[in-house]
Amino acid sequence: MTNFPIEKIRADFPxxxxxxxxKPLVYLDxxxxxxxxxxxxxxxxxLYSHVYANVHRGVHTLSVRSTGLFEGARTKVKDxxxxxxxxxxxxxxxxxEAINLxxxxxxxxxxxxxxxxIITAMEHHxxxxxxxxxxxxxxxxxxxxxxxxxxxxxxxxxEKLINDKTRLVSVVHMSNALGTINxxxxxxxxxxxxxxxxxxxxxxxxPHMTVDVQDLDCDFYVFSGHKLYAPTGTGVLYGKQxxxxxxxxxxxxxxxxxxxxxxxxxxxxxPYKFEAGTPDIAGVIGLGAAIDYLNxxxxxxxxxxxxxxxxxxxxxxxxxxxxLIIGEAEHKGAILSFVLDKIHPHxxxxxxxxxxxxxxxxxxxxxxxxxxxxxxxTARASFAMYNTKEEIDVLMNGIESLIEVxx
Amino acid sequence: MFDDLxxxxxxxxxxxxxxxxxxxxxxxxHRQVEGFNPLCGDRLTLYLKLDGDVITDASFQGxxxxxxxxxxxxxxxIVKGKTxxxxxxxxxxxxxxxxxxxxxxxxxxxxxxxxLAGVREYPxxxxxxxxxxxxxxxxxxNEQKSISTE
Numbered sequence: 391m392t393n394f395p396i397e398k399i400r401a402d403f404p405x406x407x408x409x410x411x412x413k414p415l416v417y418l419d420x421x422x423x424x425x426x427x428x429x430x431x432x433x434x435x436x437l438y439s440h441v442y443a444n445v446h447r448g449v450h451t452l453s454v455r456s457t458g459l460f461e462g463a464r465t466k467v468k469d470x471x472x473x474x475x476x477x478x479x480x481x482x483x484x485x486x487e488a489i490n491l492x493x494x495x496x497x498x499x500x501x502x503x504x505x506x507x508i509i510t511a512m513e514h515h516x517x518x519x520x521x522x523x524x525x526x527x528x529x530x531x532x533x534x535x536x537x538x539x540x541x542x543x544x545x546x547x548x549e550k551l552i553n554d555k556t557r558l559v560s561v562v563h564m565s566n567a568l569g570t571i572n573x574x575x576x577x578x579x580x581x582x583x584x585x586x587x588x589x590x591x592x593x594x595x596x597p598h599m600t601v602d603v604q605d606l607d608c609d610f611y612v613f614s615g616h617k618l619y620a621p622t623g624t625g626v627l628y629g630k631q632x633x634x635x636x637x638x639x640x641x642x643x644x645x646x647x648x649x650x651x652x653x654x655x656x657x658x659x660x661p662y663k664f665e666a667g668t669p670d671i672a673g674v675i676g677l678g679a680a681i682d683y684l685n686x687x688x689x690x691x692x693x694x695x696x697x698x699x700x701x702x703x704x705x706x707x708x709x710x711x712x713x714l715i716i717g718e719a720e721h722k723g724a725i726l727s728f729v730l731d732k733i734h735p736h737x738x739x740x741x742x743x744x745x746x747x748x749x750x751x752x753x754x755x756x757x758x759x760x761x762x763x764x765x766x767x768t769a770r771a772s773f774a775m776y777n778t779k780e781e782i783d784v785l786m787n788g789i790e791s792l793i794e795v796x797x
Numbered sequence: 798m799f800d801d802l803x804x805x806x807x808x809x810x811x812x813x814x815x816x817x818x819x820x821x822x823x824x825x826x827h828r829q830v831e832g833f834n835p836l837c838g839d840r841l842t843l844y845l846k847l848d849g850d851v852i853t854d855a856s857f858q859g860x861x862x863x864x865x866x867x868x869x870x871x872x873x874x875i876v877k878g879k880t881x882x883x884x885x886x887x888x889x890x891x892x893x894x895x896x897x898x899x900x901x902x903x904x905x906x907x908x909x910x911x912x913l914a915g916v917r918e919y920p921x922x923x924x925x926x927x928x929x930x931x932x933x934x935x936x937x938x939n940e941q942k943s944i945s946t947e
Contacts, residue, residue, distance in 0.1 A: 411801055734862035736837050737806075740922060744801045753838055766838025766860060791798045796811065796863070 394695045399687065399776050402427040406776060413746030416781045421566050421594060421725055421772030422750055423616045426680075430620060433679035434672050445671055446645055446662070460671055463678030464661070470681045471611065472602040473628055477660035480634070481669050484625035485593040486516040488612035489560070491627055491664065492589055493520040495637040496610075497558070503529030505557040508548070510572070511537045511762060512565040515755045517591045521560060530557070537762070541568035541717040545576065552584055559588045563595035563611075567756040567768070568717025569700075569725030571595065578607050587633065593617055597774065598696055598723045600689040603628050615673060620680035624673035627664070634660050641666040692775045696724040699773045703782045710789055716768050724773035727754075730789070733796050735769040741792040742769075747785055804915035805922070806863065813867035818874050819856040828939065832859075832932030834924055839865045843873075843932045850881045855933075862925050868913055869929035875909065881937050888930045895926050 400406050405425045408415045417425060437459065443452035445460045464476050473479060482488045501507070507521050511534055518532075525532050533556075535548035543561075552559075559581045564571045578588045587609035592601060596613040603611050610633070615624030629637075639646055639657055643666030649656040657663050684692070703726050707713050712731035730738060739751030750770045753760045760767060771785060799806070823829075823844035832841045841859030845852055855873040860866075876884045890907050893899055897917035904911040916926045 734837075734839075734860075736862040736922070736925060737864070740805065740919065741799060741802065744799055752836065760838065766840065795799055795806070796814075 394691060395687070396695070396776070396778060400778075402429065402683075403776055404428060404431070410746040410748070411744055416745075416747040416784050418771040418773065418777065418781070418785065419748045419750050420597075420774035420777075421617070421754075421770065423622070424597060424619045424774055425776070426621070426676075427619055427683050429683045430676045430679045434621065434676050437672050437675050442671070444668055456671060459675045459678070460669070463674045463681075466678045466681045467626055470601075470685070471628060472604050474604060475631060478628055478631050478634065480627040480629065480661045480664045481674050482625045482627050482664075483623055483670070484614040484616070485591060485612045486614075486625075488610075488625055488627035489516055489589070489591065490520045491640045492610055492612075492629070493524040495640050496633065497521075497524045498527065499636075499638060501528050501530045501557050504555060505530040506533050506551075506553070506555045507531070508533045508535055508551050508556060508559045510535045510543055510548070510561050512541060512543070512568055512570060512759055513562050513756070514566050514591065514593070515757070516593075517560055517562055518758070537570075540719050541565065541570045542719045543570070543572055545573065548577065549580055552581065552586065556581075556584065556586050559586055560591065561588070562591045564592075564598065564723045565717065565756075565759075566594045566725070567727055567754040567759045567770070568719065569722040569727065570717060570719035571721040571723055573721070574608070575606060582607065594723065594725075599693045609633055615677040615680070618677070618680055619683065620677035621670075621673040623670045624677045631660065634664070639663050639666070643667045645669075687775070695775060696773055699777055699779065699782065700724040700726070702779050703771065703773070703785070706782060706786045710786065710793070712793060713789065716763050716765065725770065726772070727768040727770045729765055729768050730793060733793065735767040737796070738769040738789070738792060741795070742785070742788050745784070745788045747788055749785075805919060807912045807915065809909075809912045810863055810867040813870040814863040817857075817866055817870040819870065820858065821856045822858055823854065823856045828936040830932050830936040832928045832935075834861075834865070834928050836924065837862065839925065839928055841865070841869055841929065841932060843869070843929070843936055845936050847881075852876050852879055852881065852884060857929075861928070864913070864916060864922055864925040865928050868926045869932075871910060871913070872929045872933060876933065884933065884937060888934055891930050892927060895923050
C-alpha cells in the first residue's frame with residue numbers, strides 16, 4: 391500500500407529486529423498479544439525514572455504528576471473510543487476482568503431466575519464462562535446464537551432468540567479464532583428495540599479498526615491493553631454512565647470509597663467506584679502512550695493496510711493444496727486460521743517456529759468453535775500493522791516446505 | 798530447510814505418524830482408558846489385554862500430532878509381552894528421558910523409544926510425547942476413566 395509508513399513502523403518496534411533460531415523473527419501471533427513500540431517502552435522507563443508515585447493519594451509533587459499522567463491516559467482512552475465522559479472509562483486488568491465485572495455487578499443486580507442472556511457460537515471462553523457462572527448463581531439461562539460454516543452469525547436465528555425474558559446480549563466484535571467481524575450495529579439496534587442492553591467484547595477488534603462507542607450505541611465495550619500495543623495488565627471497561635451509576639461496586643478497598651467508618655461505607659463516584667486498590671499505574675500510562683502512537687498513524691490507515699495483508703495472505707493460501715481456512719466470513723479482520731490435511735497444528739507450530747515464524751496452534755480459548763468445525767485445534771496466523779507481504783511469503787514457503795517434509 | 802528439527806522429527810516418527818501401528822478398536826479389552834491433552838486437543842483411547850500381569854495386546858484410537866501419534870504407536874508395540882511392572886519401569890525411564898532432568902540419561906537403555914528423546918529440547922511438546930504413557934499408567938492402575946495431562 392502506498393503511503394503506509396511500514397518501514398518506519400517496523401523500526402519503532404525493537405523486538406522485530408530479534409533473531410529466532412538464527413532467522414529473522416516473523417511475528418504472526420498478534421491475536422494472542424501484540425509487540426510494543428519504543429514509545430510505549432519509553433513511557434514506562436520515563437515514569438519509573440522520573441515521575442512515579444501512587445495516584446489519587448499524596449499531596450506531594452510526584453503523586454500529583456503521576457495522577458496527571460494516569461488521568462491523562464483515561465482521557466486518551468475516552469477520546470480513542472469516543473466515549474462521552476471519562477466517568478465511563480473504568481481501568482481493569484483486561485477484557486476478561488471487564489466481562490466478569492459486568493456479570494457480577496450489573497448481572498447479579500438485574501438478572502433473575504428464568505431470565506436469558508444471549509451470546510454467539512464464536513465467543514472466546516472469556517465471554518462464555520462469566521455468563522455460565524452468573525447463570526449458575528441466578529438461575530438464568532444462557533442462549534447461544536448459531537453461526538454458519540463460514541463463521542458468520544446467523545442473524546435471523548439471533549433475532550429469534552430475543553424474547554421478553556432476554557436481559558442482556560453479549561457478543562464478540564471480532565472473533566479471535568475465526569476473524570469474523572460481527573454486524574454489531576445491527577445487533578445493538580435489534581436488541582435496543584426490545585430494551586435489551588448489549589456488551590461488546592472488543593479484545594480483538596480494538597487494534598484493527600476505529601471504534602466509536604457512541605456511534606455503535608453499545609452499552610458496554612471491553613478490551614485489553616496488551617492487544618493494543620500497550621503493556622499487559624491493563625484493560626478497559628466502557629459503560630454508559632447511567633448504567634455504571636446504577637451498578638453496585640465490584641471489589642471493595644481503597645480508592646473506590648468516599649468515606650469509611652466501621653458501620654458503613656460511602657462509595658466513590660465514577661469511575662473510581664470500580665477501581666479498588668492501587669491500579670496498574672505504569673500499564674495505564676503505557677496504554678496512553680500506545681494510543682498516542684496509533685493516533686499518529688491513524689486507525690483508518692491501519693485498517694486499510696491490514697485488509698490488504700489479509701487479502702494477500704488469503705489469496706496465497708488458496709494455492710496451497712490441502713490447506714483449509716477455518717473462518718471465511720465476508721467481513722473479517724486480519725486473522726487466518728487454518729488446518730492442513732493430516733498435519734496437526736502443533737507440528738505446524740513447531741516447524742514454523744524453527745523458521746523464526748511465530749504462530750498460534752491450539753484451540754484459541756474457543757473450544758466450542760473447534761467442536762463446531764470438528765477439529766481439535768487450528769493453526770492461526772494473526773496480523774498486525776507491522777507485518778508485511780514479504781513475511782506472508784516466508785509463512786507460505788514455510789507451510790509448503792513442511793507439507794513436503796510430512797509427505 | 799528444517800535441519801534444526803532433525804532431532805525432534807526423526808524418520809521413525811514420520812513413519813509411525815503416517816502408518817500408526819496397532820491403530821484399532823479392541824474387542825473385549827480388559828482395560829480401556831481415554832487420554833486427553835486439553836492444551837492441544839489431543840485425544841486417544843488406549844486398549845489393553847492382560848494375561849495375569851502380562852500385557853498380551855495393546856491398541857489405540859484417536860487423533861493427535863505426529864509426536865503424540867508416534868509415541869503411542871511405539872508404545873503399543875513395545876509393551877506387548879511385558880509384565881505390568883516392566884511397563885511401569887519403562888514409563889519411569891521414558892518420563893526421565895523426556896523431561897530431561899538427568900543429563901547422563903542412557904539412551905541405549907530405552908531402545909527404540911530413544912527416537913523421542915528430542916522433545917527434551919522442546920518443553921512445549923513434552924506432553925505430546927508423554928500423554929500415551931500417562932494413559933498406560935492409568936490403565937495399569939485400573940483407573941477406568943479419562944485422564945488428562947493438565
